[in-house]
Amino acid sequence: MTLQAYGKIAHRHVEVNGVRLHVAEQGEGPLVLLLHGFPESWYSWRHQFAPLAEAGYRVVAVDQRGYARSEQPASVDAYTLLHLVGDASALIGALGEERAVLVGHDWGAPVAWTTATLRPDLVRGVAGLSVPPLPTFGPPPLAQARELYGEGFYQIYFQRPGVADAELAEDLHSTFRRMLFGGSGDRPGAERPETWTVPEGRTFRDTVPEPEKLPDWLSEADIEAFVADYAEHGEHAFTGGLNWYRNIDRNNELLAGLVGRVVEVPALYVAGDRDLVSAMISEEALGKLLDTMVPKLHRRVTLPGAGHWTQQERPAEVTAALLDFLRHLDG
Structure with a gap:
């Protein structure tokens, strides 16, 4: 497939490791591979395609396995x-x-950080949005999460086979409205970030009420785009993504021998100051993590007023940070 440098986004499927993955791409030049999180898709990077392509890069966003x-x-x-x-x-x-x-x-950040750590021969540079590099690579063991946040912590709630799957797939429009607003910097009380915790006898959906009005950065057309991406999997629309959470302990077992490895390629870290992740890691601990794990950190960018959905909530600032990082890599 031939792509015009500044043409529209092209879509196709690529098979890797026996799994058929959907990719969206635009532009020509050095490859920039965009990895989304939960519960998103390639569409979460919609604002970054054109500016990066116009700057001379081949931009590819993939729907990761299960999504x-x-x-x-x-x-x-x-x-x-x-x-x-x-x-x-x-x-x-x-x-x-x-x-x-x-x-x-x-979740795309641990994939990016870990790939850069294990395969620096393939990675010119790495940028993590929201989630910093961790000594455990992915989230720490569930026993630790239980001790800190209790049985209702969302990562533990997601372990229950079929439960969150059914809740989230029941009404795709409502789910995306709830989760994207509920994790944003526009949610009520966002200036005091708290973790998603499900009280006993309640459902996950109860913890993220549906907004009466969407914030300015999110339109009904955006909701429709996410719904269209997920609709083909029916009642299992979110099962693939939830299965990432169901491997947290397995990841810690498989990667235990690699603890202590650091990211040795140039790096960028971007996060909002109202991100839910900030409720799980103190500012002091985050600073120490970045100092330890990414010795070649180019910049740390904090987005005032932004929540968890960095590249959607603050597209201009995120794109500017990425372009600055890419220029740094290219000398």
Whole structure:
């Protein structure tokens, strides 16, 4: 497929590691691979395509395994962090490239950080949005989360087979309205970030009420786009993404021997000051993490008033930070 440098976004499927993945791409030049989080898709990067392509980069956003228009392997244990790193690594080659800059948001950030750590030969630079690099690579063991946040902590709630799957798939429009608003910097009380916790006897949907009005950065057309991406999986629309959470303990077992490894390629970290992740890590601890884990950190960018959905809530600032980082990599 031939793409015009500044043409419209093109869509196709690429098979890697036996899994059929949907990719959206625009532009020509050095590869920038965009990795979304939960519960998103390639569409979460909609604002970054044109500016990065116009700046001379080949921009590719993938629906990661289990998500949106990509294939959902049936087995829960097919969603370990090593599988996801394998997908990102193989995708670079499947796109005909030797190296890429990885940009990951939310769950996409651990994929990007870990890929950069394990395969620095493939990664020119790495940017993490919202989630910083962790010594455990992905989220820490669930026992630790239980001790800190209780049984209702969302990562633990998501472990229950079929429960969150059914809740979230019941009404896709409502789910995306609730979650995107509920994790944003516009939600009530956002200036005091708190973790998502489900009280006993309640459902996850109860913790994220549906907004009467969407914030300015999110339109009904955006909601429709996410719904269209997820609709083909029916009642299992979110099962693939939830299976990432169901491998947290397995990831810690598989990657235990790698604890202590650091990200040795140039890096960028971007987060909103109203991000829910900030409720799980103190400012002091975050600073120490970045100092330890990313010795070649180019910049740390904090977005005032922004919540968890960085590249959607603050597209201009995120794009500017990425372009600055790319110029740094290109000398």
